[in-house]
Amino acid sequence: MKDLLRKIRKTGRVAEDPPERPAESAPDALRELGGSVQLRHVDAGSCNGCEVEIASVFGPVYDAERYGARLVASPRHADALVVTGPVTRNMEMALRRTYEAVPAPKGVIALGDCARNCGVFAGAYGVVGAVRDVVPVDVEVPGCPPEPEAIVAALRGLTGR
Amino acid sequence: MSGSTTLAGTVGAAAQVVLVAAGSPLLVGVMRQVRARLEGRAGAGVLQPWRDLRKLLRKEAITPHGTGPVFRAAPLVLAATALVAAGVVPIATTESPLDGAADLFAVTALLALGTVALALAALDTATAFGGMGASREMTVLALVEPTILMSVFALSVPVGSTNLGAIVNSTLHEPQRVVSPVSLLAAVALAVVVIAETGRIPVDNPATHLELTMIHEAMVLEYAGPDLALVEWASAMRLTVLLGLVANLFAPWGIAGADSGWVALAALPLALAAFAAKVTLLGGALAAGEVFMAKLRMFRVPELLAGSFVLALLAVAASFFLA
Numbered sequence: 001m002k003d004l005l006r007k008i009r010k011t012g013r014v015a016e017d018p019p020e021r022p023a024e025s026a027p028d029a030l031r032e033l034g035g036s037v038q039l040r041h042v043d044a045g046s047c048n049g050c051e052v053e054i055a056s057v058f059g060p061v062y063d064a065e066r067y068g069a070r071l072v073a074s075p076r077h078a079d080a081l082v083v084t085g086p087v088t089r090n091m092e093m094a095l096r097r098t099y100e101a102v103p104a105p106k107g108v109i110a111l112g113d114c115a116r117n118c119g120v121f122a123g124a125y126g127v128v129g130a131v132r133d134v135v136p137v138d139v140e141v142p143g144c145p146p147e148p149e150a151i152v153a154a155l156r157g158l159t160g161r
Numbered sequence: 162m163s164g165s166t167t168l169a170g171t172v173g174a175a176a177q178v179v180l181v182a183a184g185s186p187l188l189v190g191v192m193r194q195v196r197a198r199l200e201g202r203a204g205a206g207v208l209q210p211w212r213d214l215r216k217l218l219r220k221e222a223i224t225p226h227g228t229g230p231v232f233r234a235a236p237l238v239l240a241a242t243a244l245v246a247a248g249v250v251p252i253a254t255t256e257s258p259l260d261g262a263a264d265l266f267a268v269t270a271l272l273a274l275g276t277v278a279l280a281l282a283a284l285d286t287a288t289a290f291g292g293m294g295a296s297r298e299m300t301v302l303a304l305v306e307p308t309i310l311m312s313v314f315a316l317s318v319p320v321g322s323t324n325l326g327a328i329v330n331s332t333l334h335e336p337q338r339v340v341s342p343v344s345l346l347a348a349v350a351l352a353v354v355v356i357a358e359t360g361r362i363p364v365d366n367p368a369t370h371l372e373l374t375m376i377h378e379a380m381v382l383e384y385a386g387p388d389l390a391l392v393e394w395a396s397a398m399r400l401t402v403l404l405g406l407v408a409n410l411f412a413p414w415g416i417a418g419a420d421s422g423w424v425a426l427a428a429l430p431l432a433l434a435a436f437a438a439k440v441t442l443l444g445g446a447l448a449a450g451e452v453f454m455a456k457l458r459m460f461r462v463p464e465l466l467a468g469s470f471v472l473a474l475l476a477v478a479a480s481f482f483l484a
Contacts, residue, residue, distance in 0.1 A: 067205075
């Protein structure tokens with residue numbers, strides 16, 4: 001415990017200073033969330049590259065929680081879904097049901113090139129299509145995988161902070 | 162009892178309900194902020210729980226398929242019991258007009274009623290995680306309730322009354338009682354069960370995303386919108402009331418006592434400020450302690466709670482033998 005305390009004191013604040021607030025703003029339906037956006041992450045068939053970036057977005061360095069975004073355990077608690085990967089046949093119904101379980105007003109973030117247009121998996125036999133072919137998409141974050149800065153900017157667009 | 166004493170008691174009871182209702186989300190915000198800073202993060206700010214509640218109230222309410230009145234009523238029961246507990250527990254005044262209900266058994270039963278209502282609602286959803294969370298919460302509750310009763314009972318023996326207001330008043334008049342073995346043993350036992358009852362580390366992790374490790378969170382997975390807001394608000398109030406109970410049983414200074422007339426009324430703002438400071442300090446210490454700890458395995462939790470029960474039992478024994 002003493003070692004940990006010394007380490008906490010020595011390390012201090014890891015979070016980087018917040019960059020300028022991005023100009024892009026939230027879709028109208030999500031504007032009334034008022035600085036608090038709970039996210040449910042759905043892996044629709046991702047290679048886990050995007051998941052690593054999401055983990056670092058909510059880690060100490062980028063600390064997306066300071067803008068009012070938080071990952072939650074249930075779609076019922078969520079305001080928006082973060083969908084990664086091309087939608088595979090096995091995840092199509094799961095994604096649709098998860099979307100239906102979210103209380104309105106709700107949004108969907110398609111995270112990464114696979115979620116936007118199937119990326120390198122386009123035309124593969126197990127892939128149904130991009131996320132927008134299954135559920136309506138409000139925000140898209142390009143990149144393979146997208147940089148944490150880009151994800152943070154998209155989330156700040158939703159929370160407005 | 163003069164007329165103005167009752168007035169001061171009534172105003173005090175109303176003020177403490179308002180303080181707990183408005184301040185408990187802020188306490189949760191402070192605790193999250195302390196954790197964030199110790200982890201090197203910037204944190205979302207103290208007001209974030211209130212922002213979350215405001216947003217949840219604006220969202221659509223969902224009744225999951227197959228759920229009945231139990232599911233609908235549970236958040237209301239939970240919030241109502243927490244509000245009543247905030248009114249009767251000696252937080253700012255020991256002269257609450259609900260003093261007759263400020264019995265240690267009544268308060269424990271009130272808080273248990275809220276927990277049981279939520280557990281029944283979790284069973285009502287008929288989901289796997291709901292049932293699992295309910296069974297775990299009942300396991301913890303069954304081990305927590307006797308310890309709360311025993312430890313406050315140990316404090317009530319020297320006073321000769323189980324009335325919480327009377328216990329707090331007598332500690333005010335005899336401050337040396339706080340450092341007696343009875344009081345110290347009871348304080349440790351009560352602190353452990355408060356951590357368990359409010360679902361904090363090492364018993365439960367309020368920030369977990371992993372359903373398999375959840376206790377409290379697993380029961381509320383199906384709540385959405387305004388219902389979820391009620392459940393989260395009530396949980397914050399229970400945390401505040403229990404921390405306040407610990408603070409005022411073992412450090413009651415600042416609380417408005419049985420002064421007569423306008424003195425009691427004038428002492429109220431000071432009492433509210435003292436209570437806010439005490440609970441913020443306790444909550445901050447709890448959050449800071451959580452950074453150094455991992456969650457216990459579910460099967461180890463009964464050992465921890467049994468240990469705290471033994472301490473409470475020793476406190477009761479000591480209160481008889483050392484009296």
